[in-house]
Amino acid sequence: MSQQKCNQGPVLRFTKMHGLGNDFMVVDAISQPFRLRPEMIRELADRHFGVGFDQLLVVEPPGLPEVDFRYRIFNADGSEVEQCGNGARCFARFVRDQRLTNKRVIRVQTAGGVIELKLGRDGSVLVNMGVPELEPTAIPFQAGARQTVYPLDVAGQSLELSAVSMGNPHGVLLVENVDTAPVETLGPELERHPAFPARANIGFLQIIDEGHARLRVFERGSGETLACGSGACAAVVAGRLRGRLGKRVEVELRGGRLVIEWQGEGAPVMMEGPAVTVFEGQLRLPGDSPPRRRRSHRSTRNGA
């Protein structure tokens, strides 16, 4: 019988959380040394041999003035990415519950820009996800000029795709019924399509009426998840630009409902939804895990 690898490295404290079933391992890298290589993240993401998560969220001290924290996001495949909407809500709940801040309005620096998180008294979190980016070069998406809908040939099919960045790249397809949409086949094809040089999250959007939609998302680096916050924002932007959705949309995902509001071009996308703590845990990392020097930080200005 093979001897299980007994890790002799440092103990790592973490919290398991989810936003509508999109689940996260959350690590406070302020109060404890933390650095993981991509292969370690992949191991920890495994739902049989590791903790199991869609994304790893890391809390770090801010790197910018007027910002409370830095928020790093890693997909299950170990890739570091620019944005995670469901994760942002869990981030806000986490830093409050861990007493890393006593503020109710928190400004957070991500690789995709600065976002603002507002904790509601009912347990919901309101996130200003920033202004969507629609220029192909900034998404990035390979196209000669910006269009509301791009024709794309994939697997012998001619599709009409919207392309939006919420800090991270999204492709959005309209479908008749999300329950029968080809998420498992078309999702991976489009995630890695050459038109998306940085890969992309692929949303399958079923419009019910101008205030209601259903959505499934095949996420870059994690596969289909039960919910995707930035994907819901990108889908509402795409649907609104196509003249099919209004300013306020209730988006039903497999894991539950998000409320997305967008006033139109140049305006930020607002997302509101839940953030749930499942359990707190600790694990011992392999002995060769590189420790980092300890840092202390607490954002203490009283917020609104």
Ligand SMILES: N[C@H](CCC[C@H](N)C(=O)O)C(=O)O
């Ligand atoms: N897979 C995404 C990151 C997580 C986004 C999602 N979990 C959300 O709630 O926005 C990407 O590679 O851009």
